[in-house]
């Protein structure tokens with residue numbers, strides 16, 4: 729049985745991070761991406777939705793528009809932290 733609910737912010741943060749990364753002067757490996765996502769997600773209020781397939785995808789866009797600025801602020805802050813303290817060399 730799959731998950732019944734999902735924190736839609738995980739998808740919103742991941743999408744925004746992928747959009748922002750090319751213009752950020754930051755390592756883009758999976759370790760750093762995951763660290764940045766964790767940083768941002770721990771500071772953004774989670775938004776749980778039922779995992780009904782189509783509904784989920786359409787919600788990502790509207791949530792992304794509503795919370796986009798807050799998400800980008802936290803991602804930018806996470807990038808600063810990870811850039812100074814990457815979990816690798």
Ligand SMILES: [Zn+2]
Pocket residue numbers: 755756757758759760761814816
């Ligand atoms: Zn890295």
